[in-house]
Amino acid sequence: MSQNVLPPFDPLDYENIARNVVAALLERPLSPLPPAEPFGGAGIYGIYYAGQFHAYRQVASPPGDWPIYVGKAVPPGGRRGEGNATEGLGQPLFRRLQEHADSIRAATNLTLADFTCRHLTVQPVWIGLAENVLIRRFRPVWNTVMDGFGNHPPGRGRLAMRRPRWDIIHPGRAWAERLTARETPEQILRQVAEHLAGGVDN
Secondary structure, three states: OOOOOOOOOOOOOOOHHHHHHHHHHHHHOOOEEEOOOOOOOEEEEEEEEOOOOHOOOOOOOOOOOOOOOEEOOOOOOOHHHHOOOOOOOOOOOHHHHHHHHHHHHHHOOHHHHHEEEEEEEOOOHHHHHHHHHHHHHHHHOOOOOOOOOOOOOOOOOOOOOEOOHHHHHOOOOHHHOOOOOOOHHHHHHHHHHHHHHHHOOO
């Protein structure tokens, strides 16, 4: 009778290293969005919501149990693993969190004080893997069914692009108002409800 033999655990396997990076991020204390003090380096982050917007009631949590969005900040050269997590890389992680705070400030139906974040500077070679693990684990609503939160303004000649779903639900960013909305808020919020019902408690 044959037996299934599991491969031995390898702590240096890329997936296991990425999970360790994610665990380190989740152990970080919550901080305001954006963080009060600038810091150097590239890395990963999670953004948490504790407000009253009805669509997010299942993930709204002052302790920061479930991120509404996760992301990464990798500077030019960081993808090649150059340097360490802070040395010579500037402040890409801090700047990215500032950009997200600006987007939330611009939204007419969100309040920045309802958001917090966790952030972790990481050796650039592991950043992408760790972000993938975060997205697979939490399936954050702003990473999945409601795309566009992390978008930058499109270049000239690209105004025929569709308006991101995030901006349909949270209007206010001037550049997004110039794009065409091809879905209704009701259509998007219905998919958000289905997504959260199937993903948060499983």
